[in-house]
Amino acid sequence: MRCTSCGKFSLYILCKLCKIKLLRPTVTKRLIDGNFAVYSFYNYEEIKNLVDSKYYFHGDRVYKELSKISFAQFNPKFDTKISAIPIDDHTRHGFSQTAILSKYFQQPNIKAIYGSLRATKYVKYAGKDLLYRQKHKRNFEYSGESCLKVVLIDDIITTGLTILEAKSCLEAHNCEILFALTLSDAKV
Numbered sequence: 001m002r003c004t005s006c007g008k009f010s011l012y013i014l015c016k017l018c019k020i021k022l023l024r025p026t027v028t029k030r031l032i033d034g035n036f037a038v039y040s041f042y043n044y045e046e047i048k049n050l051v052d053s054k055y056y057f058h059g060d061r062v063y064k065e066l067s068k069i070s071f072a073q074f075n076p077k078f079d080t081k082i083s084a085i086p087i088d089d090h091t092r093h094g095f096s097q098t099a100i101l102s103k104y105f106q107q108p109n110i111k112a113i114y115g116s117l118r119a120t121k122y123v124k125y126a127g128k129d130l131l132y133r134q135k136h137k138r139n140f141e142y143s144g145e146s147c148l149k150v151v152l153i154d155d156i157i158t159t160g161l162t163i164l165e166a167k168s169c170l171e172a173h174n175c176e177i178l179f180a181l182t183l184s185d186a187k188v
């Protein structure tokens with residue numbers, strides 16, 4: 001097969017060179033809504049074809065490999081139990097990319113909570129402007145426990161609107177949202 005990143009022949013979905021050198025993540029921080037921190041590992045443009053593999057069946061293997069070199073290495077020190085909540089982790093194409101990212105973020109005191117935060121409306125935001133996004137909200141529903149300390153997990157941050165919507169949904173259940181962690185930042 002070919003490496004999904006560089007296109008060169010490889011036995012794996014991502015070749016060794018890409019994993020070790022080309023896809024070395026750089027953690028960046030973006031503040032949204034004043035002072036809410038969102039950390040990302042990659043610039044979206046640089047790994048666009050990998051992020052977009054979520055629309056294809058081979059995407060689960062791409063996301064697993066990317067998770068190993070990003071989310072699994074990000075090891076914030078918490079002195080309490082933390083919940084990693086993937087944003088809208090329903091399964092399309094046989095897997096959920098946000099569930100995969102959350103799984104690899106787990107540590108002894110970080111536990112992923114799957115299937116608890118779902119958008120009740122499916123809106124495809126790719127290529128849409130802020131106004132469209134503001135008008136077409138995803139209307140999140142949360143079915144998990146209340147009063148958790150939470151890190152929100154997503155594959156991409158564009159305007160930050162989805163993350164803020166997910167955050168306020170969880171806050172309505174008295175959860176404390178510490179920060180969000182996304183695979184890539186599209187920096188609008």
Ligand SMILES: [Zn+2]
Pocket residue numbers: 003004005006007008014015016017018019
């Ligand atoms: Zn490669």
